[in-house]
Amino acid sequence: MQRVTIVSSPEAGPLTRRACEELRDFAGRLWAAEVDTVESGPAGLEADAALCIVVGTPEQPHVRDALGNLGAQASPVESGSYALRGKDNVVAVVGADDAGALYGSYELLELLGVRFYLSGESLPRRGPVTVPPCDIDRAPVVRLRGFMPYTDFLTGPSTWDKEDYLRVIDSAARLKLNLFSMHFYTFEPVGQFTFKGQRRTEAFWDTSRTTRWHKRPGRISDFVAGREHFADYLADDTFGARSAIDATAPEERFRLAEADIRAAFAHAKERGMRTTIGIEVTDPPLEFRALVDPGSRYGENGFGICPSSADARELLTGWLTGLITTFPEVDTYTLWQTETGPSRWTAGCTCERCTRFRAEHPLPRYTIDDLLGKVSAQVYDVEDITESAQTFLQWVLLGHDILRELAPDKQVALAGWYIEHLFRDASPYLPEEVVLSSMTEVDPWEAPPLLDHYQGVDRERWLINWWEIDFRMWLPQPKVSAYPPIMAKARRYGIDGIIWQHWRTRTVDDNARYTALVMWQPDLTPDEYYRDVFGVEWGEAAAIEAAEAMRLFERYEQWLCHDLGWQVFTQDWYPPTINQALEFMGVHGAVPPQIVADIEAKLDEIPRIRARLAEVREALRVARTKAVVLRDGDRPGFWEHRVELYQLFIDCLEHVGEAALAYRDATCGDRPTASETQALKRAYEALRTAPVLQLIQKLAERVEDRGDLGTLVNLNNELWSRYRDALDGITRWFTDAAVGGLWTLRILPDGTLRPPVIGPDALRPEGQWS
Ligand SMILES: [Zn+2]
Structure with missing residues (x-):
């Protein structure tokens, strides 16, 4: 041997x-x-x-x-x-x-x-x-090469157990990453502390049975497809982190969740990584607001806590003490501006001290161009963001002051959503050791101009960018070719650290690997990258074709997200078009005009979407014909599978869209008349033939990570349940419809009657009408 x-x-x-x-x-x-x-x-x-x-x-x-x-x-x-x-x-x-x-x-x-x-x-x-x-x-061209598994949705680490963290951290170390970063929303069970004798109670991880984000809860045993992937969860009939499923009381929720996160930080240290933990300091726990002296609160219903008040200091001291005590090994404590809390959207406290603070720390009035690219700019109000900047600055200075006392040897950073515009203007007010970091515009094709805000700011700066975004959480998002301009700016401005954000793992593999490599080999092109990773699997001839297929796929992504501006195309639990249309047909009745307009816009583009995806699929097919399969595991087949999944989604979108338009025609009045029953029939037929079940079954064919499990939950709990409700909704209209119209539905094109569906098959779409 x-x-x-x-x-x-x-x-x-x-x-x-x-x-x-x-x-x-x-x-x-x-x-x-x-x-x-x-x-x-x-x-x-x-x-x-x-x-x-x-x-x-x-x-x-x-x-x-x-x-x-x-x-x-x-x-x-x-x-x-x-x-x-x-x-x-x-x-x-x-x-x-x-x-x-x-x-x-x-x-x-x-x-x-x-x-x-x-x-x-x-x-x-x-x-x-x-x-x-x-x-x-x-040698690395970026000193701190970070990643940030992002907790909130079922597709991400909110459902991870300790072992999942350790595995991803090991993988990240192999990609030569050296910064492990976590951010926690205030509504998540990390950062327990005592304030005025009370402990936190209102935080939890989401599971398949929780309802945050307007999610529909559901049981695994009710899933229409993919149940076989949840064997470990059937005892509780719930998918989620063990810490969330096992905890029976708020205190235990924190204890179990924090134990996993602490193990993750310890493991990252063992792998040579720096670590950072962040909380949203401007958005303290809801349950503590009522304990704050009314004189120290401001705004509508007293939502805001005056950052100049003694209560604010006591609260933040408790919070940061909790963090330091629970996670003592962490290197950097990051003070985040809230993403979703009211403090981000409102002017600050009106008390004398806060007013004086604002006068002494002036910031410019920003325009939307300072903040965001054109796509994301649609969803933000620049006035709100500008008004809240000084409140954030107040909390950061308070947090820094407290941390200097509690943990003088630790680093302090600030972070937020799209706040790089503040860097130069806020820098003079901040102690020189405070690290500036910011999430960057989610559209990677729009991000580079905003990175100019990093220029000429003389202190440590970190850039937070995206391996994927949450607006299309269950669709593939290859965008390797979008990264070189971001990397070029990061190098030009000497950005000290880049943190890549993600939820899933397998789907972001190429985005992650490419960015990890270019932080050492800045000249590596996307084409060279894809040729290598396909080449080792399929040989060189196929690699040229496969790289071409990925180039087509990425151009499609750019067209969809950037040119059409459809970053928000589907969300994991809330595909705006499909789910809204289904929701109205199933629950609310007539589909409102703005959703009809959205549907019509989507339907207009479906031929082009379909053609472009077909092109990608064909290019991958050609690549496979030239492949000499050199490795087990069929890694390239992942993309073929996800394009098929994507195509099924587009088919569903088309069917549901057509159903919604027909439904709109049928439901103009209080109830359908005989003539409108034909429209109702069209709606029913379009819906009944939507490949929703096939879509879910397709994903279940190739589940590759916990993100896919989360997606299976969402497709079952959200899409399937709404789909069934919509079919039921239409049949309810039939109850009120003209009898003659109702019968036409049972008649098949060949003149025979549709057979009734009974027994287990009644769960299938056909079973909605029997
Ligand atoms: Zn105040």
């Missing part, structure tokens, strides 16, 4: 030890070889080993010896950087530091054919030991 030896030293740091573990484990998966790890010099080890991998830093003797034997030099300097040198059967992984040794080891594994992704990795089939040619020097 071939032998592989991995050599480190007794002085090896924790990340070098991790590197050796990873090399050993992956070597065992790559090759049928005996793999040893040793902590001694390389002398004499090279001779009989098929491969000897020496890992460490330049000053360590075994690395010096190995480089001497190789006749090579390597002296990486920058933190995290590394050099690989090899000849014959020896490879030296030389890190500038402990982290560099780990990242260099991952680079070596990539040279050996491994491809790392957020959701896992792709490996060549097992074979004999190979020794790659290597002479590589690599």
Whole structure:
């Protein structure tokens, strides 16, 4: 049997030890070889080993010896950087530091054919030991390379357990990311504390049985399709994080949720990452507002807490103390402006001290162009955002003041939604060590001009960008080609950190891997990227075609989201067009004009949407005909599957849209007349033939991550239930309709009667009419 030896030293740091573990484990998966790890010099080890991998830093003797034997030099300097040198059967992984040794080891594994992704990795089939040619020097072009799994919806980490966090953190480390970031809304069960003798009670993770975001709750046992993926959840008939399902009281909700998050932070530290936790300081827990002295509150119903008040200081001190006590290992505490709380949308407190604060800290009046691109600008009121900026600044200064006392050795950052416009103007008011960070415009094609706000701000700045957005949460969102202009600006302005936000893992694999790579190899083009990742799976001939298919797919994305401005095309629980139309047919009756207008706009574009998706599918099909399948797991098949899913969604959209228009025609009056029954029949037929069930079954065919589980929940709880209600709604109208019209529905085109549907099949759409 071939032998592989991995050599480190007794002085090896924790990340070098991790590197050796990873090399050993992956070597065992790559090759049928005996793999040893040793902590001694390389002398004499090279001779009989098929491969000897020496890992460490330049000053360590075994690395010096190995480089001497190789006749090579390597002296990486920058933190995290590394050099690989090899000849014959020896490879030296030389890190500038402990982290560099780990990242260099991952680079070596990539040279050996491994491809790392957020959701896992792709490996060549097992074979004999190979020794790659290597002479590589690599240093990061972005110092802090971060990721932020984003809690709120069922498609994201709100449903994760500890193990899910650990797995994603391991994957992120393999992508050479070194900053793990979490943000928590005030309504989430992280950040328990005591204020005036009371503990927090009003926070929870969403599950398939909760109703936040206007979600429809449902039982797994009622799912029409995909139940087989929820075996672990059937006992409770609920999908969600264990911490949410198992908790029986508010205190326990916090305790269990915080234990998972604490484990995640600890694990990230073990993987060499910096960590940051954030709370929305301008939006304190709802249940504590009533405890605040009425004289310290402002605004309608006293929603606001005066940031100058003693109660505000006491409250925030308690909150931050809770955070520091529960998560002491975190490096940076991030003070966020609220996304959804009232403080973001209103002018500040009118008390004398707050008024004086605003006079002493003037900010310009911003225009919408300062804040957002044209697509997102449709949903924001610039006046509100401008008015709330100083309130945010007040809370940040208060939070910073408290943190300096509680945790003088920790870093403090501020963050918010699209607040980079504040950077230059707010900077003079902020202590110099406060990090500025901001989520950037969700439309990646519109983001680059807004990044100009980072220019010339002389302090640490982080950019928060998106691997996916939540407006099309269950559709694929490939947009690798949108990132280079963002990366170019980030480099030009010397942005210190980039944090990539996401919910799902498998769907964002390419967005994540590409951005992770370009933070080291800024010249890597999207086309080179896709050719590589398809090439290792399908061979070079197919890779050219597949890269072309992805280019078509990404151009489609750009057209849909940017050119048409349909960022909000479908949401996981709230596809604006389909669900609204269904909701009105099922529950509310006549479809309102603005929804009809939206439907008509969508229907107008369906031929083009369909044609473009068909083009993508055809290009992927052609690529597959040229493929020499080199790896197991059918990774490229993921895209083929998701395009098919997408096409089914478009079919559903068309059917539901046509049904809604016909329904509108039929329901102009209080009840359909005989002549309108024909329109009602058209509505029913369009709806009945909508492939809603097939759509859900299609996803159930290929569930790849917890995000897909969340989507299955949403499709069942939201789409399917509304679909059934809509069919029921129409049949209710038939009860009031002319009898003759009703009967036409039962008659099939060939003149025979539609058979009644009974038994288990009654759950199918056909069963709505029997
Ligand atoms: Zn005030």
